[in-house]
Amino acid sequence: MTDVETDRRAATTVGPVIVHCSAGIGRTGCFIATTIGCRQLQLEGVVDVLGITCQLRADRGGMIQTGEQYEFVHHALSLYEARLCAETGQ
Template sequence: MYTRFFLLLLLQGYDSEDRAYIVTQGPLPHTVADLWQLVLQERAPAIVMITRLQEKQRVKCEPYIPTHSGLYGDITVTVRQVLNKSGYTIRQLFLQRGDESHETLHFWYTAWPDHKTPSEADQLLAMALQVEHVRKSACGVALGPVVVHCSAGIGRSGCFVAISIAINQLLEEDCVDILGIVCQMRLDRGGMVQTGEQYEFIHRAVALYAATLPSVCNGK
């Protein structure tokens, strides 16, 4: 079991979808193998990382992605493909432990500035849409929740999950309740979405997405 993770929280998705996301802190030196065990055991279709390894000369997350291949506990992780996008990178990973194997995608968003929010929301929104496509494509294929982490696992991770839930609500209901989404997340764990600036960033990302849809709430 991955018992050494200090923060590990199962979050609902849109419309109370069970086990949509696992939100956790960034791996520490002694929990890297636990992360890979979590991904393999839960058969996560994607890992979302929203932090650099160091920010302002402070370690924010232990390196846990091999350049080519690496052994973590009894799990071998191999990088099969790397795709560079604007603001983030996607890696196709293959995990193997004995006869057990699993393929997953690693999304690494590196454009989040120190102690601020991004000036533009388009890059993170684009990544969130790709992750949602992967997550929905995995439905019915016996895959589990998406693993999301930043450093502490509550601020940036909370923003990402809130944006992901909001874009689903917009698609289904033609309107969105961001306050309600954040309040529900905080019922699961206090502190999700840490600052007013992060809360405002969620609104900007969702407004950007709403502008791409044929119709929005418009006060209805």
């Protein structure tokens, strides 16, 4: 995700990042949810993984297909939160 964000910021054109896996709901949902969660952590200091997942599923049914994928999003955001805390000294 960091690589994608770095490339997006360095791009000469402005536009959305397009992410798509085979069905466009499992791994794609994980990537989108994690990206949204990271932004929430940056801006608000808290993250609502269930809320993000529910909104994604309202927008496109089936996003984040398995329990393991949901756990992955939680784990990735936990690691990101720890990194943010270490960078800010909190």
